Amino acid sequence: MRLDDWRGARKHTVVIPCVTDPVPGPSAPVYVEYPLCVADIGRKERLNAYKCMQSGMVGPAGPYRDMFEARFADLVGARHILATSNGTTALHLALLLMGAGPGDEVIVPSMTYVATANAIRHTGATPVFADVSPLTWCLDPNDVAARITPNTKGILPVHLYGNLADTEALEALAKAKGLWVIYDGAHAALSTLNGAGSGSFGRLCTYSFHLNKTITCGEGGAIAINDDALFERARRLRSHGMDYHTRHLLHEVGYNYRLSNLHCSILCAQLDHVADIRDSRDAVAAAYGAELAGTPGLQVQPVLAGQRRETWMYTVLCDEAAGAPPRDAIIAGLARLGVEARPFFPAIHRMAFHRPPKGQPRADLPVTDRLARDGFSLPTYNTMPPEHASQIARRLRQVLADPALRHGARDQSGVA
Incomplete structure (x- = not known):
C-alpha cells in the first residue's frame, strides 16, 4: 500500500x-x-479488541497471545518470543534467567532509560556503568572491557534510539571473558543489521510496547529467546513458577509477568x-x-x-x-x-x-x-x-x- x-x-x-x-x-x-x-490505535486494533472482548478471552492466555508471539518472533528473527506485562518485567525476567543476583556486577550503559539499570538492582546485582561510543551512541566495547572485574557476570547493551549496539564485538568480548549478554531492544523492534532482526543476536533481547513505542498496546513487553531451555524456564517464571505443560504444577517461586490476550489482540493488529x-x-x-x-x-x-x-x-x-x-x-x-x-x-x-x-x-x-x-x-x-x-x-x-x-x-x- x-x-x-x-x-x-x-x-x-x-x-x-x-x-x-x-x-x-x-x-x-x-x-x-x-x-x-x-x-496509533486504528480501526483494526479496535476491531481486534472488540472480538477479543466478545470471546471473553481477555485474560493472560489465548489465541491472540499465541499468534502475537509467533509473528513477532518471525519479525525480529528470534527462535521464541515470550510476551510480558511490560518492558521492565521483561528485563527483570531476562536477568533472572541468566542468574543475576547479589554480589554480581552487570555492565550497562548510563545513557538509557533508568528502567534498564533498575532491573539489575531488582535482582540484587550491581549495575556498573560504561560509556557509549560517539559513532553509535550505544555501549562502547572498549570501555566495557576496561570495567570487567572478577565480580562481572554479564553485559546489558541497549540498542539506543533504534541504533543496534556492536553485537559482534560485545559477543566476542563476552565469550572471551565467560560472560552472558542480554540486549535491551525497547527502541529497536524494527531495526535490522544486514537483514538480520534485532532478536537474532545472542540468547536474549527484551522489548517494550509502551504507549510511546513504535509498536504499542498501551503497555506490554517481550523477550526474544534463542535457547530452548531458557524459554521453558521463562514460561514458568512468567506465570508464578507454573509448568506450561501440566497446569497447576508449580516448580519454583515465579512472578505474574503475563501479558493479556486483550493486549495481544491490539499488537496483532499492529503487526498487520x-x-x-x-x-x-x-x-x-x-x-x-x-x-x-x-x-x-x-x-x-x-x-x-x-x-x-x-x-x-x-x-x-x-x-x-x-x-x-x-x-x-x-x-x-x-x-x-x-x-x-x-x-x-x-x-x-x-x-x-x-x-x-x-x-x-x-x-x-x-x-x-x-x-x-x-x-x-x-x-x-x-x-x-x-x-x-x-x-x-x-x-x-x-x-x-x-x-x-x-x-x-x-x-x-x-x-x-
Whole structure:
C-alpha cells in the first residue's frame, strides 16, 4: 500500500498524545501543535479488541497471545518470543534467567532509560556503568572491557534510539571473558543489521510496547529467546513458577509477568501493517534529514553501514561550540512555537540513587555526559506526515538562529 493511502486509511486512528516530561520554562503553551508522539490505535486494533472482548478471552492466555508471539518472533528473527506485562518485567525476567543476583556486577550503559539499570538492582546485582561510543551512541566495547572485574557476570547493551549496539564485538568480548549478554531492544523492534532482526543476536533481547513505542498496546513487553531451555524456564517464571505443560504444577517461586490476550489482540493488529509503520517513520526521518542537513550547531544521529534503524524518535545533538543555544533553551523555544521536544535520558551514573558503592569513584563517562547535556528528540510517530517533520525542522532552525537563546539555562534534573 502506498504511504499516502495508508495514512488516509489511518485517519480514523484514535489520537492519544503520549505523556512526556514537562517542557522546561514557564512559557510553554497549553496547546501543542506538534506533540512528541501519538499512539496509533486504528480501526483494526479496535476491531481486534472488540472480538477479543466478545470471546471473553481477555485474560493472560489465548489465541491472540499465541499468534502475537509467533509473528513477532518471525519479525525480529528470534527462535521464541515470550510476551510480558511490560518492558521492565521483561528485563527483570531476562536477568533472572541468566542468574543475576547479589554480589554480581552487570555492565550497562548510563545513557538509557533508568528502567534498564533498575532491573539489575531488582535482582540484587550491581549495575556498573560504561560509556557509549560517539559513532553509535550505544555501549562502547572498549570501555566495557576496561570495567570487567572478577565480580562481572554479564553485559546489558541497549540498542539506543533504534541504533543496534556492536553485537559482534560485545559477543566476542563476552565469550572471551565467560560472560552472558542480554540486549535491551525497547527502541529497536524494527531495526535490522544486514537483514538480520534485532532478536537474532545472542540468547536474549527484551522489548517494550509502551504507549510511546513504535509498536504499542498501551503497555506490554517481550523477550526474544534463542535457547530452548531458557524459554521453558521463562514460561514458568512468567506465570508464578507454573509448568506450561501440566497446569497447576508449580516448580519454583515465579512472578505474574503475563501479558493479556486483550493486549495481544491490539499488537496483532499492529503487526498487520508493520511494513507501513516502518516506511512511514523512515519517510519522517528522511524529511527531517533533508531539512536539517548542514544546519550549523546541530548533529543528527549517526546511521551505520548495513543497518536499517527503527526511527523510534528522531534525535539530534546541539553544539554550543558551533554557535547553538543550550539544549534546554532550544526545547523551550520550540515549545513557544508549538513543538514538543524531549531531552535525552538523564545520565544514570549521576543519579543519587545509583551512586557507586561507598568508597568507589563515580565513573567518568564523557560521551554519555555530552549526550545527556546536548541531546533531544523531535516529534515522531506512525501517522505523522513527512511535511510536518519539514515544518518542525524549519521551526528548529528558527530557534537555533535566535541570538536571545545563546545563554539559556540547562536542566539538571536527575543529577546528584
